[in-house]
Structures are given as C-alpha cells and as structure tokens.
Amino acid sequence: MKTTAHENTPVRLKGMGKGLCVTLNPLEPIEYLKEEMSRLFKDLRHLTPNAGIVIDIGKQDGYDDVIQELSEFLKENFGIASVSRMSGKRSESETLMLSGRMRSGQKIKAKKHLILLGDLNPGAEVFAGGDILIIGSCRGIVAAGQPDNKDAIVLALDFRPTQIQIGTLMAAGVPSSPNQKQPEIAYVDNGVIVVENYVEANLFGRLTSLEIR
Known part of the structure; x- marks a missing residue:
C-alpha cells in the first residue's frame, strides 16, 4: 500500500x-x-x-x-x-509514543519518529517521517522515513512485517533471521533494505559521538 x-x-x-x-x-x-x-x-x-x-x-x-x-x-x-x-509554525521534533496493540485496519502516522510499546498486528499500518521502533511484534505494514529519508530505520523485537518501506524503497514480506527471539533492525544499505540482528549489527555503536536523529 x-x-x-x-x-x-x-x-x-x-x-x-x-x-x-x-x-x-x-x-x-x-x-x-x-x-x-x-x-x-x-x-x-x-x-x-x-x-x-x-x-x-x-x-x-x-x-x-x-x-x-x-x-x-x-x-x-x-x-x-x-x-x-493548530496555530503558528509546526515543530519538526514531533515524536509519537504509543502503548498497546494495533489491530487490523488501524493506521497511525508520526511527524517524525514513532515508538510503539506493543504489537503491530497484520493489517495495521504505521507511517513515520523518521524511525519506527516497535517494542513487540511487527507483523503489519511499516513505512519509515517518509517521504524520502533513506537514513531512517525500523526496529522490532519480533520482525515479521507484511510490507516495509524506508524512504522510497519498498519490500514485501522481508524475511527475518532464524532466531526470532532477538531484536532486529531494518535499514538501507547500497540501495537495498537490509534486515539484521540488532545487537550484531551494532549500527549506532559504531558512531564516535552522540548524534540527534
């Protein structure tokens, strides 16, 4: 979609x-x-x-x-x-944090980052201008970095989305690693959406200093 x-x-x-x-x-x-x-x-x-x-x-x-x-x-x-x-200039630092389970048919959009403390069920959809963090199961549709931020990431404790989009890149049914008990992260590398074990990938551990996302 x-x-x-x-x-x-x-x-x-x-x-x-x-x-x-x-x-x-x-x-x-x-x-x-x-x-x-x-x-x-x-x-x-x-x-x-x-x-x-x-x-x-x-x-x-x-x-x-x-x-x-x-x-x-x-x-x-x-x-x-x-x-x-709404009045005045909108903030670009808007982040939406929700807790609970998103059911089929629900759609949520965040101006920048989106954090879900719960599960994203099949048929549910989340959209964000920045990163999407799901502290639970991801089995719905996720679209991070909208509309064209390919530096965004998607992180979930159980990564099984039916469709994922980062920036303008899209993939359907992205397979996760065999070990479902480990958190996994999706990001763009060389024009392709890559899914890796979050701990092993250690993307942000490579940074030499703190950065604002």
Whole structure:
C-alpha cells in the first residue's frame, strides 16, 4: 500500500509533544468526521483521558463552528481535557509514543519518529517521517522515513512485517533471521533494505559521538 493513500484519508492522528494532533479536512461532512475520529480514538482510550488535542485544518481560515462541534464531541465521548486549533509554525521534533496493540485496519502516522510499546498486528499500518521502533511484534505494514529519508530505520523485537518501506524503497514480506527471539533492525544499505540482528549489527555503536536523529 502506498503512503499517498494514507495521506488522502480525511482524519489523521499523530504525536505532538506530550499531546496528540488530529489533522482533518473541514470540508467533509461533520458526521463523517466524527465517525472517523471515533474509529481512531476507540482503541486509544487509555491515552485520551485528560489529554490535550490540537486540531489541524491546514492553512484554511474559518471553520470555527466545525472545530467547536468536534471539540465538544471529543470531550463528551473520550474525556479529552482540552481541544485547541493548530496555530503558528509546526515543530519538526514531533515524536509519537504509543502503548498497546494495533489491530487490523488501524493506521497511525508520526511527524517524525514513532515508538510503539506493543504489537503491530497484520493489517495495521504505521507511517513515520523518521524511525519506527516497535517494542513487540511487527507483523503489519511499516513505512519509515517518509517521504524520502533513506537514513531512517525500523526496529522490532519480533520482525515479521507484511510490507516495509524506508524512504522510497519498498519490500514485501522481508524475511527475518532464524532466531526470532532477538531484536532486529531494518535499514538501507547500497540501495537495498537490509534486515539484521540488532545487537550484531551494532549500527549506532559504531558512531564516535552522540548524534540527534
């Protein structure tokens, strides 16, 4: 599946500092937007109580009535503490960290890095502008370094994705090493996605000094 399909979805969820950001198209029918929000938030209820949500409608002006109605909807149905509208320059250091299991049909996008403390089940999809770290089983679709960052990596404790993409490179059913009990890392080397035992590869141990990713 190409990431462009994900980009065209009417409602998207991503990390923003210590809160969550909901990107949506205000031209869509309000009831449809509520349905899409419910689909995204229903399995993240443990994150939403007292959480702060920012609604991003892009560069479009107006639509205060839409944001107000969606704000009330989120507060009433998911216990959101505060809902505000995106304003000013967006941060490029946004990282999304989630805990739990992602089920088939769920799609999550992070502005930069994405960390999942749990399993990515078959049929679930994660997209990130930077690295993807799955502290659990990876058996769904992962797309790191979107749209064109080939320096991104994908790390999982149990690496069995149905499809993996790093930057513009894509591979389906990438085989993992025989020892499934070891964490594995996928990265791009000479234009090819390579999967190796994380400890043995020791990619970052080779660095002579600390670097910001």
